[in-house]
Amino acid sequence: MPTLSVTTRIRFGLFAILWWLSGCVAQQKIPYLQSKEYSTTAPVSVPNARQDYRIQPSDVLSIRVQSVQTNLNEIFNISDTRTVFSGDPSTLFLTGYSVDAAGFINLPTVNKVKVQGLTLDEAQVLIQQQVGKFVRDANVLVKLLSFKITVLGEVRNPGRYFIYNSQATLLEGLGLAGDLTEFGNRQNVKLIRQTATGSDVVLLDLTDPNLLKSPYFYLLPNDALYVEPLPARVNRGNANNLGIVFGGISALVLLFSYLKIF
DSSP states (O other), X not given: OOOOOHHHHHHHHHHHHHHHHHTOOOGGGSSSSOOTTOOSSSOOOOOOOOOOOBXXXXXXXXXXXEOSOHHHHHHHOOOOTXXXXXXXXXGGGGGSEEOOTXXXXXXXXXXXXXXXXXXXXXXXXXXXXXXXTTSTTOEEEEEESOOXXXXXXXXXXXXXXXXXXXXXXXXXXXXXXXXXXXXXXXXXXXXXXXETTEXXXXXXXXXXXXXXXXXXXXXXXXXXXXXXXXXXXXXHHHHHHHHHHHHHHHHHHHHHHHHHHO
């Protein structure tokens, strides 16, 4: 059987080294919130006022009425047994009140109540006032059911995720998707946010400590995050393809050398 020459072995060795280097990611591109001001002895305070979300059309609200008049409570408290046994968060929409295009919800007996532009606390006060006209000493709880985000790109578990609290941060959203892969571009994360006139797109740098001060650090319902791949991801894919090509060429060279012997 023929053996590879020293020159051929060197070429293969250099190719292997180049392939390995092409798939490497620089260490300084991986850590989040890089700053020399951070210390193990004292915390660094970063002011960033939390934004109050204001209700929009197509939102879905959970409204629960509590009072001593239990029969009247059930008029407002929509229930569906499927939500108890199903693990699909989308079934929560069956127990909610949808905000129509004009910004109203339709409550039994009370009829239409405009909630568009109100915070959840403000909507809770308004709805309690309206329900109080029919139910004595009523206590009303209002929650947002339609707080969902989408995370795509170079993350471990891309998909759609529901948020079960009134506020979520960018890091929490990425955490739900299992964090970025080593090939995720932490300096160029796209945030796509729906507005009344269309969509806003903002580029976020996860390595910048000033991200904690950004108004986009807090997510809003229907936000989408897209993590772009680093060039190393493309380079590794190209290197794999080149490896297949060179492997095929090497096989042909060996085959021709073998045939010449015989």
